[in-house]
Amino acid sequence: RKEVEQDPGPFNVPEGATVAFNCTYSNSASQSFFWYRQDCRKEPKLLMSVYSSGNEDGRFTAQLNRASQYISLLIRDSKLSDSATYLCVVNESGNQFYFGTGTSLTVIP
Amino acid sequence: EAQVTQNPRYLITVTGKKLTVTCSQNMNHEYMSWYRQDPGLGLRQIYYSMNVEVTDKGDVPEGYKVSRKEKRNFPLILESPSPNQTSLYFCASSLIGQSYEQYFGPGTRLTVT
Numbered sequence: 001r002k003e004v005e006q007d008p009g010p011f012n013v014p015e016g017a018t019v020a021f022n023c024t025y026s027n028s029a030s031q032s033f034f035w036y037r038q039d040c041r042k043e044p045k046l047l048m049s050v051y052s053s054g055n056e057d058g059r060f061t062a063q064l065n066r067a068s069q070y071i072s073l074l075i076r077d078s079k080l081s082d083s084a085t086y087l088c089v090v091n092e093s094g095n096q097f098y099f100g101t102g103t104s105l106t107v108i109p
Numbered sequence: 110e111a112q113v114t115q116n117p118r119y120l121i122t123v124t125g126k127k128l129t130v131t132c133s134q135n136m137n138h139e140y141m142s143w144y145r146q147d148p149g150l151g152l153r154q155i156y157y158s159m160n161v162e163v164t165d166k167g168d169v170p171e172g173y174k175v176s177r178k179e180k181r182n183f184p185l186i187l188e189s190p191s192p193n194q195t196s197l198y199f200c201a202s203s204l205i206g207q208s209y210e211q212y213f214g215p216g217t218r219l220t221v222t
Contacts, residue, residue: 004151032209034209041216043215095140095157101151
């Protein structure tokens with residue numbers, strides 16, 4: 001069983017649309033959670049950490065549901081520049097990280 | 110400029126020929142890690158280090174070695190590379206703490222024939 005599972009997509013959405021990605025994790029003792037963005041086989045870059053109470057950064061909102069063991073990312077008012085692969089990342093025991101396989105997003109003009 | 114550097118960026122080698130991929134960071138981060146990325150499998154952690162002389166296995170350590178003699182450097186060593194180690198490799202570093210925001214190097218594309 002994979003530690004972190006994501007819907008690979010692809011998600012093709014028009015500019016201005018709202019899109020949501022979900023990610024589930026298997027270890028209930030996982031400590032911290034992140035969303036990273038990766039452009040076309042370049043290095044991943046942190047988009048946002050995910051806090052228990054949920055958090056927002058501009059058009060991006062992240063939610064954590066510990067009871068159901070999933071995290072989500074909501075992107076509002078999609079821009080062409082949001083086209084990328086979004087990686088869900090879970091930190092276990094403070095030092096090991098598990099990445100989802102990524103969800104591909106293409107924003108269409 | 111704060112960064113993680115990796116060398117080489119591209120490498121084609123033959124089975125069994127020992128190689129080292131270097132990783133260096135200039136942010137005084139305690140934590141460093143190596144990942145490999147393969148289609149359909151995502152990034153998988155190979156080894157990580159919490160500080161100098163402290164290293165531990167990640168999810169897929171077989172066939173790899175690491176060392177952490179200095180805080181800024183964390184080389185990845187393949188003693189006897191095999192074709193199944195053909196992959197895209199990323200080094201990352203972070204401070205240790207609640208945020209664990211990892212900064213990644215640009216990646217090394219390795220082909221073993």
